[in-house]
Amino acid sequence: MVYSRKNIFLFIASASAIAIAIPAIGQESPESLIPEGFDDPPAPAPTQPAPVPPTTSMPSTSSPTPSTPSSAPRSGGSSSRGASAPSTNGSDEGDALEDEIPIRYDVPPALRRSMKRIGVITPKTGGFPADAYGDIDGKILVSVIKKTQGPLVSRWANIFTRRLLASSTNSPDGVKPQDWVAERAWFLLRMGESITARQLVQQIDAGNYTKRLYTVTMQALLANADLAGMCPHADRANIVVKDDPTWKMARPICASLAAEQASATVLLRQNRRKKTMVGVDYLLTEKAVGAGTGGRRSVKIEWDKAKGFNAWRHGLANATGVIPPKRYYAESGIHLAGWNALLPMLPLNSRIKASYDAAALGVLSSDAMSNLFAQAIDDPDVNDKAREQAGMLAGAFAAGNDASRVGSMRALWGDAPKGRQGHAMLVLTARAAAAVSPSSDLSGDSDNLIRSMMTAGFDRSAARWIDVVSEGSLGWGLLVVGSPGMEGQISYGQLDSFYDDDESAESIKSKMLLAGLAGLGRVGSEAQDDFAERLEFDLGAQSVWTRAISAAASRGESGTVMLLAAAGLQGRSWSRIPPRYLYHIVRALKETGREAEARMIAAEAVSFA
Numbered sequence: 001m002v003y004s005r006k007n008i009f010l011f012i013a014s015a016s017a018i019a020i021a022i023p024a025i026g027q028e029s030p031e032s033l034i035p036e037g038f039d040d041p042p043a044p045a046p047t048q049p050a051p052v053p054p055t056t057s058m059p060s061t062s063s064p065t066p067s068t069p070s071s072a073p074r075s076g077g078s079s080s081r082g083a084s085a086p087s088t089n090g091s092d093e094g095d096a097l098e099d100e101i102p103i104r105y106d107v108p109p110a111l112r113r114s115m116k117r118i119g120v121i122t123p124k125t126g127g128f129p130a131d132a133y134g135d136i137d138g139k140i141l142v143s144v145i146k147k148t149q150g151p152l153v154s155r156w157a158n159i160f161t162r163r164l165l166a167s168s169t170n171s172p173d174g175v176k177p178q179d180w181v182a183e184r185a186w187f188l189l190r191m192g193e194s195i196t197a198r199q200l201v202q203q204i205d206a207g208n209y210t211k212r213l214y215t216v217t218m219q220a221l222l223a224n225a226d227l228a229g230m231c232p233h234a235d236r237a238n239i240v241v242k243d244d245p246t247w248k249m250a251r252p253i254c255a256s257l258a259a260e261q262a263s264a265t266v267l268l269r270q271n272r273r274k275k276t277m278v279g280v281d282y283l284l285t286e287k288a289v290g291a292g293t294g295g296r297r298s299v300k301i302e303w304d305k306a307k308g309f310n311a312w313r314h315g316l317a318n319a320t321g322v323i324p325p326k327r328y329y330a331e332s333g334i335h336l337a338g339w340n341a342l343l344p345m346l347p348l349n350s351r352i353k354a355s356y357d358a359a360a361l362g363v364l365s366s367d368a369m370s371n372l373f374a375q376a377i378d379d380p381d382v383n384d385k386a387r388e389q390a391g392m393l394a395g396a397f398a399a400g401n402d403a404s405r406v407g408s409m410r411a412l413w414g415d416a417p418k419g420r421q422g423h424a425m426l427v428l429t430a431r432a433a434a435a436v437s438p439s440s441d442l443s444g445d446s447d448n449l450i451r452s453m454m455t456a457g458f459d460r461s462a463a464r465w466i467d468v469v470s471e472g473s474l475g476w477g478l479l480v481v482g483s484p485g486m487e488g489q490i491s492y493g494q495l496d497s498f499y500d501d502d503e504s505a506e507s508i509k510s511k512m513l514l515a516g517l518a519g520l521g522r523v524g525s526e527a528q529d530d531f532a533e534r535l536e537f538d539l540g541a542q543s544v545w546t547r548a549i550s551a552a553a554s555r556g557e558s559g560t561v562m563l564l565a566a567a568g569l570q571g572r573s574w575s576r577i578p579p580r581y582l583y584h585i586v587r588a589l590k591e592t593g594r595e596a597e598a599r600m601i602a603a604e605a606v607s608f609a
Helices: 015-021 138-147 155-166 177-190 194-201 211-223 234-240 245-257 261-273 279-290 311-319 326-330 335-341 348-361 366-376 384-398 402-415 420-428 430-434 440-455 459-467 474-482 492-500 505-520 525-535 544-554 558-568 579-591 595-608
Strands: none
Touching: 138 177, 138 558, 155 177, 155 194, 155 348, 155 558, 155 595, 177 194, 177 211, 194 211, 211 234, 211 245, 211 311, 234 245, 245 261, 245 279, 261 279, 279 311, 326 335, 335 348, 348 366, 348 384, 348 420, 366 384, 366 420, 366 430, 384 402, 384 430, 402 420, 402 430, 402 440, 420 430, 420 440, 430 440, 430 459, 440 459, 440 474, 440 595, 459 474, 459 595, 474 492, 474 505, 474 595, 492 505, 492 525, 505 525, 505 579, 505 595, 544 558, 544 579, 558 579, 579 595
16 A cells, blocks of 8 residues: 555753762763764964864863864964955955954844843743742853763653753853853754754844854854854854854855855955865865855865864755765764754755654654655655655554554564664654554554653553553553553552563663652552562662752752753663662652653653663
């Protein structure tokens, strides 16, 4: 049967204490989200002055000024504001005016945006409350963000942390509101959320930008391949951030986009002479200039000598229709999958390939992912695997009966390897799974149907299966910890039944189930203590981090709790997360009124541990 696209569309007392509080997951250093090499500053050439580290790579989480790989654009000599027209000496390579003329923004007072509360979503649209951080000093919050460097194991923790960072919350004391926004946006970028990061920095009026905000804004624009977005900031950024080659190179690009090709040529040649950028980075700039209105430059991009990857290369290449070699993305951080999945100018094949990691990260919702695959049905240029998966997805939505639809889902789940792609397939089928009527005839697939629904938050739909699943099964465990409004408490005997069927290494699923239930208050104290003793682990063990998140919860700071929860969920897999961390996270979230978030994270831990 042939299906059309139509069938498918449907977040302490002191900064030092917080720093100590950030746990080392599995006693290992967290895996960095920054691509390998991005933290290595270039060695200065012996015949040139040592360059100031530019900002073409991803901003460092430990320094306000990001570093760069050895192959990234290098800053040249002294910086100047430059001119927007050819110099008056008759040479189109002449220096621009050296005088730095302050740029004024005459915005009527009534139209100036307040920086007391900044964000793009509110509680009505899924955001956190304005007072989510209480009276915590901003320097402490920034410290937590900067120390949360590794990827989060939890898709739901990624989603809820991004909602927190995007929420319209009060600007904390101790840090400039603009710099607080910059840190939030940079965290979003590290998590793969490029669009919301750009929206967040755009909440600040151009005349209020700081050096740090300019740095992060450039990264947000490059993540979105948004060259035009540089133009309202380019002139003033070159005054405020004098050592940033990306903002220097933005000026000729913006001149070209404004159909001022003569000015673009002058500015481009100045930067070439000063070696503001060299190699493929300069060539990409020249190509972007040629793509502007009236541009007539034909530039061939050769990647052979380019080493490493950076945001400049990602942004300009995609903006000008140049596809970077696959090896760059393969060697880079997972956050780039989120960026690519959200880029509308990329070929469908590329977006689908990025969608697996993006969905596991929570950057793509179940609906967004299924809509992406739906396009593959009518696109002759997609690869065979994507088209085949799209056909299976169509069957999952539109086959004639539940058994056939579940069969299509089973094919998708079996077609995907374990890890992120397997997780992504469960996300992909979530809405289709929610439409299946509970039946004992489908009990063999109930675990995965419930797992799939829980990845997208269809908890009430999943709860309908409680009379179908066997007590002690994985599906049962997901329901007792993830369903809303569950009455009564789980007994030791029920937990013991789950343990008997638990084939996970060191019974990690049973430990996560107990941690989640205990955090939610769904297991009696005697049963909790007895089962913890059998599993040989201590839910009550304390550390600076556990005391910090508990203290934040007692003060009602849902935002502080969510940031500390994210810090506690850094790691490569759920097996590296101590179950007691889950217990404290779930309990703290529930205490601050975020029970739904607590349930979803707990269910995910049981499902994927």
